[in-house]
Amino acid sequence: MASKLTAMLLADMERYLKGEMTGLELQKFEQKLKEDAELRSELRIQIELFEAVGNNSDYSVFQEKLNREEVDKLKSKLRSKEYQDLSANIKNAEKVYFSEQSKVRPFQKYYRYLAIAGVIVLFFGIYFSQMNPSYSSYYDSYVDYSTLPSFIEKGEVTTFTKGELVFKKEDYQAAAEYFAAIETSNELYPHSLLWLGASYDKLNQNDKAITTFQKLSKVADPYLSSKGYWYEALIHLKDNDKEKAMKALEKSTEDEDNFNFQEAKVLLRKLD
Known part of the structure; x- marks a missing residue:
């Protein structure tokens, strides 16, 4: 049976991706993943947000460790002063959007946020590939x-x-x-x-x-x-x-x- 997408479950997904779960919590959550296709689909969306700029599209959600290398690279780039103004503008646009959508139900906001975040990550991916090609690799x-x-x-x-x-x-x-x-x-x-x-x-x-x-x-x-x-x-x-x-x-x-x-x-x- 599909799990209801509660705020607690969303928080569990974030903790799972960040490696913050204890052994028992991890075991229970992964069992839930095996039994629930909808939950796996939601986790896949979260993984794509965490790892979108990397080249890891074929890995499984059941791997014990997620590849953090590309995430670290993205975080490093986003911390640089060069991209701070752009990041601030995106956040301001996000606040305006959600203030205008105050009557929308919380989980509808969540899905819209994922769509916006996907566009943002795609933008950064294109921007970085154009401005900073990975010849250094x-x-x-x-x-x-x-x-x-x-x-x-x-x-x-x-x-x-x-x-x-x-x-x-x-x-x-x-x-x-x-x-x-x-x-x-x-x-x-x-x-x-x-x-x-x-x-x-x-x-x-x-x-x-x-x-x-x-x-x-x-x-x-x-x-x-x-x-x-x-x-x-x-x-x-x-x-x-x-x-x-x-x-x-x-x-x-x-x-x-x-x-x-x-x-x-x-x-x-x-x-x-």
Whole structure:
């Protein structure tokens, strides 16, 4: 038998989605879900509101854990100052609408609210996809500094090794200072550019990282220079700059002996 959609049941759905139910409450609510198609349908609407911007349309309401990653991303974007005025305008419009509908029954208001919320979420989804395409996800997928060449030798202490050690301890500011101090005459200077660019990247100093990797792309060693193009492309993707990323990737794919040649070809094809 279908459950009457009471205010308490709506509150239970919200607590269920937020993971706030105790073990016994959770067990009872999920049993109710299994027995009640209407309740499952209502929960699906709530899930879509929680997860609308993500790409999780095929998951089941009976999963033990909902994917919170996309929700967190949306919340982060909505907290940014750039979207606060828009959010305020939407809320004001919502208040005006409901004040004009004061004679409508509470649950009719609830369904109308879902419709309005759906439009709002759809708007944000389109707005974000147009203004902030997710090219940065490619950066997340491909960036890897775990394979940077190490020059630490037992008993030897140099500016380079000091930088390498603090980088591995995640003290990226100190690492940047050490690698930036290495002279161009030092035989490890090209490698220091690679580590320096990585340090700037970790510090989210993207402009400095790009400039450093561009310097690396001009060194005499063709394999090292190709690393400059590869990592420059990744930082441009991190900045959501598709065009500049593609230009750097085109340089990466000019020679099959270049660093990450195949990966660059695949990534370039995805962006094209």
